[in-house]
Amino acid sequence: MSVQPLEVLYTAVATAENGRDGRVASDDGKLDVVVNPPKELGGSGAGTNPEQLFAAGYSACFQGALGVVARQEKADISGSTVTAEVGLGKLPNGGFGLKVALSASIPNVDRDTALALVEKAHQVCPYSNATRGNIEVALTVA
Known part of the structure; x- marks a missing residue:
């Protein structure tokens, strides 16, 4: 399957700090969440x-x-x-x-x-x- 060209209509930008145990935020500030591994994977499960x-x-x-x-x-x-x-x-x-x-x-x-x-x-x-x-x-x- 080949990649088809895309006319981009919108681009979302988000940056993660500390991977799965840190924070993710969008460049416009509308999304800013703590991320943690779920308890099922040995994490705290405190964040998303x-x-x-x-x-x-x-x-x-x-x-x-x-x-x-x-x-x-x-x-x-x-x-x-x-x-x-x-x-x-x-x-x-x-x-x-x-x-x-x-x-x-x-x-x-x-x-x-x-x-x-x-x-x-x-x-x-x-x-x-x-x-x-x-x-x-x-x-x-x-």
């Missing part, structure tokens, strides 16, 4: 962690993509939610990797329509396009 930040970004982005698709399809997605679960684990080569489970709840459409909307949103979402072929992403409709 990169996986939670990724889950928040992916779920918000996917919800936005779902809105784009729903407008095109004239589908009512009011009251819908998207939940992202991001798993961190060891890869066979000794490195670390991620896997994602996205679950959409779309109460105002039937299940088949919801599944079709989620599949189409997965083709539109920038996070889905960035992760496609790199990590496992499972899609479900709640």
